[in-house]
Amino acid sequence: MSQGPVLVVTNLDDPTADLVIRELHDRDVPVVRLDSGDFPYALSVAATITTDGVGGTLSTPSRTADLASVRSLYYRRPSGFSYPHLAEDDRRFAVAQARFGLGGIIASLPGCRYVNHPHRIADAEYKPSGLAAAAAAGFRLPATRITSDPESAREFIKTHGPAIYKPLAAPLYRVDGVACTVEVGEVTVEDIDERVAGTVHLFQQRVDKVGDARVTVIGDQVFPVRIDCDLLDWRTDYDRLTYSVPDLPPGTGPALAAYLTHFGLVFGAFDFAIDREGRWWFLECNPSGQWAWLEPETGLPMLAAMADLLERTTDDH
Structure with a gap:
């Protein structure tokens, strides 16, 4: 096992990564933190590819990582490449070279444990793929319709209502300069008009949930962790949440493992709705999800588990 550094790839404002890095430092594990979005202004790469694999260095103003000795890579939430000084065509070219060049190097480190591998994260972020994998793993799923056809959406809501709408991805919106996202919300037949035909939408039967x-x-x-509140989407107001540690329903452990194996992941943040009969309904799995705020609420040793995984005190896989 390599005794080299842990590479943490994320943006500057990432409190979860801050906690993990502090824990690794306390264990005397070397860490190199970088944001791929800093390339090429505050990040440089010099790599070689031989029969031994990828070698060379990644350098920030304060750290240099030997690519051949990286023990693990924690891929969190890096910002995007940006070349604001270039004309549009030149910018597209430069971004593509950075994405496939630097991105390809980061994804090809020999002997490195990825938490998670960026390509596997990309695969798992497609919600239809995640729902199909969840069904194959044995999870219970709400009735779901993915469509760009207004009549299909109306028919689904009539058959399976009450229904909710979810975005298939969550790009950042700015309204009057304020960052916001499209929230999960209830939807009725009357809400559906021809604008639905403009793109693809995800509609789902609303679970009559108690948690x-x-x-x-x-x-x-x-x-x-069980999360109790009176909200449709608990992520809209953390101050109204209470937490407890439940037992997993029978069969959930193997289903979790099957799902992660399907996508080649070693980390996942799974969300479920719990109905009045105590049944758990799979909603989604975020391969880069947040988790650190749950430890002080529950006492679960999650930070130590993540540091163990990155330090590689656990069995290699």
Whole structure:
């Protein structure tokens, strides 16, 4: 096992990464933190590819990582490449070279444990793929319709209502300069008009829930947390949440493992709705989801588990 650094790839404002880096420092594990979006202004690469694999260096103003000795890579939430000084065509060219060049190097480190591999994260972020994998793993799913046809959407809501709408991805919006996202919300037949034909939408039967669960899997460890509130989407107001540690329903552990294996992940943040009969309904799995705020609320040793995984004190896989 390499005794080299842990590479943490994320943006500057990432409190979860801050906690993990502090824990690794306390263990005397070397860490190199970088944001791929800093390339090429505050990040440079000099790599070679031989029969031994990828070698060379990644350098920031304060750290240099030997690519051949990186023990693990924690891929969190890096910002995008940006070349604001270039004309549009030149900018597209430069961004493509950075994405496939630097991105390809980061994704090809020999002997490195990825948490998670950026290509596997990209695969798992497609919601239809995640729902199909969840069904194959044995999870219970709400009735779901993915469509750009207004009549298909109306028919689904009539058959399976009450229904909710979810975005298939969550790009950042700015309204009057304020960052916001499209929230999960209830939808009725009357809400559907021809604008639905403009893109693809995800509609789902609303679970008559009494609670939610966030189940965080870190390597071989599973951390279930029940979240109670009166909100449709608990992420809209954290101050109204209460937490407890539940038992997993029978069969959930193997299903979690099957899902992660399908996508080649070693970490996942799973969300479930819990109905009045105590049944858990799969909603989604975020391969880069948040988890650190749950430890002080529950006492679950999640930070230590993540540091163990990155330090590679656990069995290699």
